[in-house]
Amino acid sequence: MPKDSGIGAASKRREDLRFLTGGGRYTDDINLNGQTYVYFLRSDVAHGRIKSIDTAAASAMPGVVRIFTGADFEGVGTIPCGWQVTDREGNPMKEPAHPILAQGKVRHVGDPIAAVVAESLSAARDAAEAIEVDIEELPAVIDMKKALAAGAPKVHDDLADNLCYDWGFVEDNRAAVDEAIKKAAHVTTLELVNQRLAPNAMEPRVAVGDYNKGTDESTLYTTSQNPHVIRLLMGAFVLGIPEHKLRVIAPDVGGGFGSKIFHYAEEAFCTFAAKAIKRPVKWTSSRSEAFMSDAHGRDHVTKIELALDKDNNFTAIRTETYANMGAYLSTFAPSVPTWLHGTLMAGNYKTPLIYVNVKAVFTNTVPVDAYRGAGRPEATFQLERVIDKAARELGVDPVELRRQNFVTEFPYQTPVAVQYDTGDYNATMDKLMEMIDRKGFDARAAESKKRGKLRGLGINSYIEACGIAPSQLVGQLGARAGLYESATVRVNATGGLVVMTGSHSHGQGHETSFAQVVADMIGIPENMVEIVHGDTANTPMGMGTYGSRSLAVGGSAMVRATEKIIAKAKKIAAHLMEASEADIELKDGQFSVAGTDKSVAWGDVTLAAYVPHNYPLDEIEPGLEETAFYDPSNFTYPAGAYACEVEVDPDTGKVEIMAFAAADDFGNIVNPMIVDGQVHGGIGQGIGQALLEGVSYDENGQILSASYMDYAMPRADDLPFYKVDHSCQTPCTHNPLGVKGCGEAGAIGSPPAVVNAVVDALNRGGHAVTHIDMPLSPHRVWQAMQG
Amino acid sequence: MYNFDFTRPSSIKDAVAAIGAGGQALSGGQTLIPTMKARLAMPETLVSLTGIQEMKGICTNDAGQICIGAATTHAEVAREVAKSYPALSDLAGHIGDPAVRNRGTIGGSLANNDPSACYPSAVLGSGAIVKTNAREIAADDFFQGMFTTALEEGEIITEVKFPVPQKANYQKFVQPASRFALVGVFVAKFADGVRVAVTGASGEGVFRWTEAEAALSKDFSAAALDGVAAPSADGMISDLHGTGAYRAHLVKVMTARAVAAA
Incomplete structure (x- = not known):
């Protein structure tokens, strides 16, 4: 039976009533x-x-x-x-x-x-x-490679050139990777563009x-x-x-x-x-202004090489990426193509040798920074595309090639610094296979063919690093901030709680899911817990919400603070019931003495804390308010398997998504409905990138796609009904909730699934197409078919 | 948006006078208002044409033509001609989104003559007659290039008269962002021949694809187009959504689909 409240319950989002009825208070309302x-x-x-x-x-x-x-x-x-x-x-x-x-x-x-x-x-x-x-x-420089050419106009006169940095990772592996690629039985090479996107939040x-x-x-x-x-x-x-x-x-x-x-x-x-x-x-900001002043996302030009031995085991990966910084360095821009990208190049696979080179380039364009996924979609896209290409070249099943190379033992130390604590990539792939009826694909393709359409199936895995981040580690990597999170839990005299979090909700539903956690820990109704965020005057110093970190890091701080509350409340309860603190149990909002029928209610204890007439004042202070800061010991590693089935109209190049399935492992789940919503939104954005979106500049630096007349956002009728599943759960081993984060997964896992599917459809239709750069607009797909 | 005055006359005569005095006609405003908001147009006076009863509504005249008042919205056209002229209804019912269809008017669309608008293809494809406050203009004479029409300064469209074909269909291949026609083809079969009008594709705006008309007039079937080369890509619009060659190719594809669906 699904729970009807607390952790695991699909509680309705309490904030939606105000959002949907005009009761929200946005900055422009001030x-x-x-x-x-x-x-x-x-x-x-x-x-x-x-x-x-x-x-x-x-x-x-x-x-x-x-x-x-x-x-x-x-x-x-x-x-x-x-x-x-x-x-x-x-x-x-x-x-x-x-x-x-x-x-x-x-x-x-x-x-x-x-x-x-x-x-x-x-x-x-x-x-x-x-x-x-x-x-x-x-003269303007727009194209990154031209910007690095000798004599190119300089974006910043006081710099020697337009190169921000030339980063190698892991530099010590470089020679070994080169050697492994030389010796490989097979090397698959793919050059691709991960195009520039405009973020387009609904609220400018x-x-x-x-x-x-x-x-x-x-x-x-x-x-x-x-x-x-x-x-x-x-x-x-x-x-x-x-x-x-x-x-x-x-x-x-x-x-x-x-x-x-x-x-x-x-x-x-x-x-x-x-x-x-x-x-x-x-x-x-007007929407037009947003297109030229909000930091853009992605904009990588990449060459990836995947080396395999004679048994199709991955032996090495070498990638070279040009990453556009735009005209200035936005707040976290340098970290995106490096530490949020290079560290994910192992993907779900036990490739022993990896070398990542990134050249970050200044150009006369809007600054580029993190956008849903931030570096991880770029890593996943190139890796999952090159694996698909390798499978096609070798004539092997793309799913089996992946399975053969999956990491299966945890913890797993990748050759690119990060250590995966837990996971089960075969489990999500198995679940995906249950969801998509792969065996029936040929029949569906035959039916499509009767209607003159080419059908294709794309399948891939993904992994990401969330819950950023261990402060000491990121400090060594160049971060100028700590990446802990904070929470203050204030219990009121009559038992209600206010949780002040350093996280920030801008659509994620924290007011609901955070309350579920705290209410569950104490055993009280969710509506007794209020979540406060967004104001530096009444929340403890926190680092905010991005990188799917809020539950894993902010939620952990909240758990720690609530644990402190419960520990102190037990002392008060012990005093009230004249029992030993060690014998006090808290269940369903009642404190009881183990092995007896003595109990006091949560509200009796909270009242005693603020009206301390009968209270152990010689041992503890009155009041019930605690703060905790939580600094994670590792990233979390959500992972999963995605599948996309498309039909391509060979006469026009138009792609229609017929089915989309996502099997994710997010560890433990607090609110499955909110998780569904996060995955749906992420897939929508990923399909947007795959098929529709893209910022285009002309050679003079004018934005050609500076309004919705030319920048194609996904609309409801561009998207299918999704099948999503998150029943495969390997809980995170190092945070108290065992959660991993789900905010970006959809945007990371879906673009390669869509592109793999379209390339598959074209090949089944007799077009030997190896790659099409996103967005896969009808025009681009049609051009690819023209050879 | 800059400041402007606004007037909403109730007769064609008063509207013509207000426009003659320097006013800018407004009939739905689905192009003009965004242009003004972007400060790319700064009319001193807007003359709304939507308060003129004689320019609204739909009827059938003695010649069997469907007569649509120029200030009639797309939504009304979609609703009212669903039985009498299904292809026209379908076209009107897929312009923009519901908000656009409930404000935009046929007269406004035709006077603007956006090269990617849907209506010009129906008017040209049907061989309709554009009636103004001063005269009647045949569709073949009305459209004179991108954003250019036969309308004189101060002349306003009051009505559009559509002959009803035996069969017709409109096929729109949308530009992914704006969902205007990347290529739209209106095919209409009359007793005396077939008309094929193409919008979205040409830098000169809507045009008749005469080679297809000739082939389809002999044999009204998609197969009849097999031997007809796609129109030349020269002069076709080329932008980030498609080259001229792609648009030229789509003209043939959409024409065949329109014939098959008619």
């Missing part, structure tokens, strides 16, 4: 007394030298409060990068300055040149049009800066996945405001997918400007 509005004048050229900015006429326009340019920010910090990668020679990456407003040069279409603060947005826009900017346009970014001159405190309301991180980065590195004078609030946030992790110039601007003009300053 309007403060005396508020002004800012409009950013952004560069319409990709690369240019600013010769002059004349704001005189614009400043005189009605409603204008003040116009800021780069000159107003001399002496103010620049937008910092949170991760330093060290190159093959042991040198730190190049780290150019990222000013709040352009200084001297503009480096991508959308780079902010000036900011008009006015009484209304429309007055600000009118004035922005009256600013006279003289820009000497410079918003920032409201406020300043209280009476207390000298600044407050920033912002659409962020991690308000504490923004407070630290912006306060300490940009504006020089100590944490106790700076409050960051991320209220309801309508989706992030990574794009709201980073500290953006607009946040620093609104905070700075509010103090400068002593009035609140609000910025609301």
Whole structure:
């Protein structure tokens, strides 16, 4: 019987009532007394030298409060990068300055040149049009390989070239990998592009800066996945405001997918400007602005080689990737193609030798950073595509080739630093086989053929590293932050609880699933537990939500804090029942003395904690409130097997997804309905990448796909009904809940399944196509069929 | 969006006067309003045509033509001509999304003549007559290239008269992002011949594929197109969603499908 509350129950998401009935409070819903509005004048050229900015006429326009340019920010910090990668020679990456407003040069279409603060947005826009900017346009570099060519225009004049870093991993393995590839019985090589994506959260970014001159405190309301991180980065590195004078609030946030992790110039601007003009300053991004100012995702160009011995065992993998950083280093950009990508190149397989080379490149494009999966989709895609290609070349079954090479013994130390604690890749593959009726495929393909369609089946595995991250490890790898998480559990006198978490929910349903955990531990109804997040003033310092870390790390902190609460409550209960603390049991919200019929209720104990008339004051303090910080000892490793079945229309190249199945191992599950939803959303985004989405630039750096007229988002009718299963569970061995994380799996596992399926369909139709770069638009598929 | 004045006259005469005085006609606004929001258009006065009763609604005249008021929405057309002209109903019912179909009008679409819009193919494919406040214009004369029509300055479409073919069908292959027609083909079989009108493909806007018309007029079957080469890719739109060669290829594919489905 499924449980109806607590851990394992499909509790309905309590936050949805307010989200679905207009009761949410998003940043754009916040309007403060005396508020002004800012409009950013952004560069319409990709690369240019600013010769002059004349704001005189614009400043005189009605409603204008003040116009800021780069000159107003001399002496103010620049937008910092949170991760330093060290190159093959042991040198730190190049780290150019990222000013709040352009200084001297503009480096991508959308780079902010000036900011008009006015009484209304429309007055600000009118004035922005009256600013006279003289820009000497410079040749732009868009293509990464061209950007690295000798004599290429430099994005940053003060750097030697456009190479941010040249990273090798594991450098000591390089010669052995080269040797193994030379000696291999078979080597399969694949060159591919993991295309640039625009994140497109439903809610565009918003920032409201406020300043209280009476207390000298600044407050920033912002659409962020991690308000504490923004407070630290912006306060300490940009504006020089100590944490106790700076409050960051991320209220309801309508989706992030990574794009709201980073500290953006607009946040620093609104905070700075509010103090400068002593009035609140609000910025609301338009969708068009989002396309040129939200950090993009992916944008890797990769060559991968897979070496096999005569028995088809994988012997070595060598990959070379060009990773686009864009014009500036966004907060976590350098870590994505390195530590979130290279460490996953083993996949689910026991390949003994792996070498990963990544060249990170500056170009005149929007900065690129983490986007749902962040590095792991890029690793999985190339690996699962090259394995499929190898199977085709060798004439072996792609599932059997995978199974033969699966890691089956745990813990497993990969050759790329990480150690998988647990897993069962055959179990998820077995489950997937049950779900998809592979034996019936030939009959379905024959039926498709009768209708003039080509049917194909793509199957792959994936693994990811979640629950980031052990602070000491990532510190060694270049992270400039710890990656623990925090929780404060405050029990009220009458027994209800408020849990203040450093995690942040922007659609994940933490208010429901976190409450399920705490309620389950105590044995009380879920509605007695309230989850508070998003405000640095009333939550302990935490690192926020990304990388499928919130339950594994934030949930673990919450468990630790609740354990402290229970331990103290047992002392109080022991005192109340005049029993030994060791004999106290807590079940269903009742404390009892083992072996007796004595008991007190949860509420009696909590009341005693705050009305300590009969209370062991000589042993413990009154009150019932505990905080815990949890720093994980390892990553978690969700894994699974995905299958996609497609029909291709050979006359048009149009791909239709006929079926999609996902068998995931997320370890223990707190709320299976929320997990289903996370997987559904992830698959939707993965199919979006595989078939529809892609940011295109022309050679001058103009974005060709800068609106929904040209950037294809997946819609409901592009997607099939999914079969998802998470009954294969190998609980994480090192966190108290045994959970692994499920937020990104769908986006990681699905793109190779779709592409494998389309390539399979074309080959079954007699087209010897080895690869098509995403998105697999009808045009691209049709072109591939033309040979 | 810049500030503008707004007027909603109740007669064609008043509308023509307001437009003659410098107003910009607005009939649904599914293109114009987004353009204004992007500050790419700044009309001083918008003259809404949707308050003019004589420009709304659908009837059949004595000649058996379906007469659609220019201010009639796509949703109304889809609903009202479902029996009398199913191909036209189907086309109207698949323009944009429900919000677009409940605001956008046939007159607005034709006057704009977006090269990827659906309606121009139905009007040209049906050999319809575009009636304005001043005259009647045959479809063959009305469309004059991308965003260009025979309308004079200040002239407004008041009605469109569709002859009803024996058989017809519209096949739209959508651009994946906008879902406008990457290629749309309207095929109509009349007693005196077949008309094939193509939208989405050509840089010159909607056009008649005369080679296909000739073959289909002899033999109205998809097989009749086997011997007809796809139209030349020269002049076809080439963009990130497809080359001219792909569009030219799709014209033939969609034409065959339209014939088969008619």
